[in-house]
Amino acid sequence: MARSLPLNLSRLRARASGPAQFDANERTLISPLELRSPAKRAAYWLVFGALVALTITTLFPIYWMYSGALKDTSELIRMPPTLLPTQARWENYLKAWDNLNYTRYFANTLILAFGALVIQLVVSTSAAFSLSKLKPAGGRIVLFLFLSTLMVPSMAYLIPAYLTVVSLPIVNIPLIDTWWGVWLPGAASAFNIFVLKSFFDEIPQDLIDAANIDGAGAARILAQIMIPLSRPVLAVVSIFTLIGTWKDFFWPFLVLSKVELQPIMVALWRLSARMQEPLNLIIAGLAIASTPPIILFLIFQKQIIRGITLTGLKG
Amino acid sequence: MCAESAADPEMNLTPALNPPRARLRLLAALRRNAVGYFFLLPALLAFATFSWYPIARGFIISFQKYDLVKGAEWVGWSNFEFVLNDPLVPIAWRNTLQFTVLGLLIGYLVPVALAILVNEMKRGKSYFRLAYYLPVILPPMVSVLLWKWFYDMDTGLFNAILQGLGLPTQRWLFDRNLVMLCLVVLSTWANAGGTMLLYLAALQGVPSHLYEAAEIDGAGLWRRLWHITLPQIRGVMLILLVLQIIGTMQLFTEPFVMTDGGPANATLSVVMLLYRYGFRFYNFGAAAALGLILFFVLVAFSILYLWLTRRVSQSQ
Numbered sequence: 294m295a296r297s298l299p300l301n302l303s304r305l306r307a308r309a310s311g312p313a314q315f316d317a318n319e320r321t322l323i324s325p326l327e328l329r330s331p332a333k334r335a336a337y338w339l340v341f342g343a344l345v346a347l348t349i350t351t352l353f354p355i356y357w358m359y360s361g362a363l364k365d366t367s368e369l370i371r372m373p374p375t376l377l378p379t380q381a382r383w384e385n386y387l388k389a390w391d392n393l394n395y396t397r398y399f400a401n402t403l404i405l406a407f408g409a410l411v412i413q414l415v416v417s418t419s420a421a422f423s424l425s426k427l428k429p430a431g432g433r434i435v436l437f438l439f440l441s442t443l444m445v446p447s448m449a450y451l452i453p454a455y456l457t458v459v460s461l462p463i464v465n466i467p468l469i470d471t472w473w474g475v476w477l478p479g480a481a482s483a484f485n486i487f488v489l490k491s492f493f494d495e496i497p498q499d500l501i502d503a504a505n506i507d508g509a510g511a512a513r514i515l516a517q518i519m520i521p522l523s524r525p526v527l528a529v530v531s532i533f534t535l536i537g538t539w540k541d542f543f544w545p546f547l548v549l550s551k552v553e554l555q556p557i558m559v560a561l562w563r564l565s566a567r568m569q570e571p572l573n574l575i576i577a578g579l580a581i582a583s584t585p586p587i588i589l590f591l592i593f594q595k596q597i598i599r600g601i602t603l604t605g606l607k608g
Numbered sequence: 609m610c611a612e613s614a615a616d617p618e619m620n621l622t623p624a625l626n627p628p629r630a631r632l633r634l635l636a637a638l639r640r641n642a643v644g645y646f647f648l649l650p651a652l653l654a655f656a657t658f659s660w661y662p663i664a665r666g667f668i669i670s671f672q673k674y675d676l677v678k679g680a681e682w683v684g685w686s687n688f689e690f691v692l693n694d695p696l697v698p699i700a701w702r703n704t705l706q707f708t709v710l711g712l713l714i715g716y717l718v719p720v721a722l723a724i725l726v727n728e729m730k731r732g733k734s735y736f737r738l739a740y741y742l743p744v745i746l747p748p749m750v751s752v753l754l755w756k757w758f759y760d761m762d763t764g765l766f767n768a769i770l771q772g773l774g775l776p777t778q779r780w781l782f783d784r785n786l787v788m789l790c791l792v793v794l795s796t797w798a799n800a801g802g803t804m805l806l807y808l809a810a811l812q813g814v815p816s817h818l819y820e821a822a823e824i825d826g827a828g829l830w831r832r833l834w835h836i837t838l839p840q841i842r843g844v845m846l847i848l849l850v851l852q853i854i855g856t857m858q859l860f861t862e863p864f865v866m867t868d869g870g871p872a873n874a875t876l877s878v879v880m881l882l883y884r885y886g887f888r889f890y891n892f893g894a895a896a897a898l899g900l901i902l903f904f905v906l907v908a909f910s911i912l913y914l915w916l917t918r919r920v921s922q923s924q
Contacts, residue, residue, distance in 0.1 A: 320816035320819055320820065321727055321728055321811070321814075321816075321819070322724070322727070322728055322819060322829070322832055322833060322836075322837055323728050323829065324819070324820075324823060327829075337728075340725055340728070340729075341729060341731075341732070344722075344725055344726065344729065344732075344736055345732075347722075348735075348736065348739035348740065350797070351739055351740055351742055351743050351797070351801065352739055352742065354743070354754060354755075354758065354765075354797070355742060355743070355746070357754075357758075357765060358750075358754050361757075369763065370762065370763040372762075372763075372767075372768055372771060373768055373771060373772055374765070374768050415650065416650040416651050416654055417651065419647040419648075419650060419651070420647065420648050420650070420651035420652075422647055423644045423645070423646075423647035423648045424648070427640065427643060427644035427647060428644065429640065429641040429643075429644025429645050429648065430637075430641050432644065432648075435648060435652070438655070438660070439651070439655060442655065442659045442660070442663070444907065444910040444911075444913075444914065445659075445663055445903070445907065445910070446854060446857075446858055446902070446903070446906045446907075446910075447858075448858040448860065448879045448882070448899070448902065449666070449899045449900070449902045449903035449906060449907075450662045450663050450665075450666045450899060450903070451879075451882065451883075451886070451895075451899060452666065452669060452882070452886050452892050452895045452896045452899055453661075453662035453663070453665040453666045453669055453896060454658065454662040455886070456662075456665070456669070456674070456892065457657060457658060457661065457662050457665070459676065461657065462657065462661060477654065477657070477658065478654075478658040480650070480651070480654040480658070481651070481654040481655045481657075481658045481659045483655075486651065510643075511643045511647065515647075536745075539747065540747035540748060540749075542747070542748065542749045542861060543860065543861065547887070558747055558749040558750075561749055561750070561753065562749055562753075562865060565753050565756075572757070572763065575753075576754075576757065579750045579753055579754055582747060582749075582750055583745075583746050583747060583750045586745050586746070586747065587742070587745050587746075590741075590742075590745045594738070598737065598741075598805060601802070601805050601806065601809075602805060602806065602808075602809035
C-alpha cells in the first residue's frame with residue numbers, strides 16, 4: 294500500500310544512505326593546489342607515515358591478544374617475548390572454550406542480547422511512533438521526561454535501581470537472578486526513542502493521513518508504513534543494542550549472581566579474578582569474547598559509523 | 609451517560625456551537641489520545657519502574673536505614689554524616705578528580721588532532737577510521753583485562769619493551785605514583801577512537817567556501833586552522849569536553865577489575881566506594897547518600913551540557 298502512494302521519498306533515501314558528502318573529495322583545510330609544492334608534499338607524506346605508525350598503538354594490543362592466545366604458557370611468560378608464536382597452538386582456543394565453559398556463557402550472552410533486542414525494539418518503536426505520529430495530548434511532556442533521564446548519570450541512582458529489581462514496586466516480584474532483571478531495565482532507553490522518533494519525524498504526515506482515510510488503524514500504519522520505511526534506522530538501533538548488551542558488565546554482574554546465568558563478561562571477570570586457569574587460556578577467552586562484536590562491526594561498519602555520526606551529537 | 613446525551617442533541621436549546629459535531633470531535637480526540645497512550649504504555653511503564661521511580665527513591669533512601677529483610681527506617685541526616693565523616697570519601701573524590709583531570713590532559717586533544725589530520729589525508733581514510741576505532745569495539749571488560757596483563761610486572765608487554773630497550777622495569781599498577789596514569793592511558797586507548805569519529809563528522813560539515821575565502825585573503829595553513837577549523841568545531845569540542853567529564857567521574861570498571869582500588873587506595877573512585885557501601889557492607893542508605901552527592905555534582909555538569917548544546921545548535 295505504501296508503495297502505491299505518490300510520494301517523494303528521495304529525502305528519506307538520502308538520509309538512509311548517509312550523508313552524501315561523507316567520502317567525497319571536498320575541499321578541506323589544505324587545498325590540492327598547495328600540495329604541489331615539494332616541501333608540502335614531503336610534510337604530507339610525513340604526517341601520513343606518522344598516522345600509519347600510530348595505528349600500531351591501536352592494532353598491536355589486539356594482535357598481541359590474538360597471538361598470545363596461540364602460545365603455550367612457558368612461551369607466554371618468557372622474557373623477551375616472541376613476536377610470532379613459535380608454534381601456533383590453535384587448539385588453545387578450543388581448550389579455552391571448554392575449560393572456561395564458554396558454551397554456557399555464550400548462550401547466556403546471546404539470550405540476554407536478543408531478548409534485550411526484541412523488548413527494546415517493541416517498546417521504543419511503539420513509543421517513538423506514538424510521539425511522532427499519533428501525538429497524544431501531553432506527548433511533549435512525556436518526551437521531555439524520557440529524554441531528561443539521559444541527563445541523570447546511571448551510577449548516581451545505582452542503589453535504588455538495584456533495590457527496584459530486588460523487588461518490583463507494587464507487585465513485589467523479585468527479578469534478581471532472572472533474565473528479566475536485565476531485559477526490562479534496558480527497555481527504558483531514551484536514546485532509542487530519541488533516534489527512532491527523529492527518523493519517524495521525517496516520514497511525511499500526509500502518508501499517515503492518507504492511510505487513515507483508507508481506514509487503516511494505528512497498528513496497521515506502524516506495521517505497513519512506518520516499519521518498512523524505517524529499516525535503516527531500525528538496523529542501526531538493533532546493532533547498537535546487540536553490541537551494547539554484549540559489552541555490558543556491571544548491571545548483569547549485580548543482577549545475575551548465579552554462575553549458570555552469567556553472561557560472558559561477568560564470567561571473564563570471575564574466572565580471571567580466581568586465577569586458576571592458565572594465562573594463555575584466559576587470553577584466548579578474551580579473544581573469543583571480542584570476536585563477535587568485531588565481526589558485527591566489520592560487517593555493519595557503514596551503518597554503525599553513520600549511526601554514530603548521525604546520533605552521537607544531536608542527542 | 610455520554611451516549612445518552614449524544615443521542616438527543618437536537619433537543620438542546622443552545623445549538624450555537626453545533627454540539628453534535630463538537631461531541632464527535634471530542635470523542636475522536638479521546639480515541640486518538642487513547643490509541644496514542646496505548647502505544648506509549650510499555651515505555652511509560654518501563655521508565656516509571658526503572659528510571660523515574662528509582663531516581664526519586666534515591667532521595668528517600670538517602671534518609672533511611674535500609675535493610676533487605678527488615679525494610680526501611682527513617683534516620684534523618686545520619687547517612688550524610690556517615691559519608692562526610694568517612695576518611696575514604698575525600699580520598700575517593702580526589703582520586704576521581706585526578707582521573708578526570710589526567711584524562712583531559714592526556715586524552716582530550718588526541719581525538720581532535722587525529723581527526724583533523726585524518727581528514728586531510730587523500731588516501732587511506734577508511735583504514736585510519738577503522739584502525740583507530742577498533743579498540744572501541746572491544747568490550748570494556750576485555751580491554752581492561754588485556755591491559756592488566758600488559759601492565760603485569762613479570763609477563764607484561766610494557767616491561768618487556770622496557771627491558772628490550774635496556775631501561776629499568778616499572779611496577780606499574782603496584783606503583784602508587786604510576787597507577788592512575790596507567791588507568792588513564794588504558795581509558796584513552798579504549799575511547800579516543802569513538803570521539804575521533806564524532807570530530808571527523810563535524811569536520812565534514814565545515815563549508816569549503818570558508819577555506820577558499822580565507823585563502824583568497826592570504827591566510828596560511830595555521831591561520832586557517834586557528835580561525836576557521838577550530839572555531840567551526842568548537843561547539844562539538846565543548847560538548848565532548850562536558851561528556852568526557854561526566855563519563856570519567858563515573859569511573860568504576862577499570863579500578864574495580866585492575867586494582868580493586870589499590871595500592872593503598874590510590875585508585876579508589878567515588879563509584880567504587882559507593883559500590884562497597886552498598887554491596888560489601890550492605891549499607892544502602894550511605895551508598896544512596898553518596899550517590900545523591902554524585903548526582904548533584906554530575907547534574908550540574910549535565911545542565912551545563914544542555915545549555916551548551918542549545919547554544920551550539922542556535923549558533924549554527
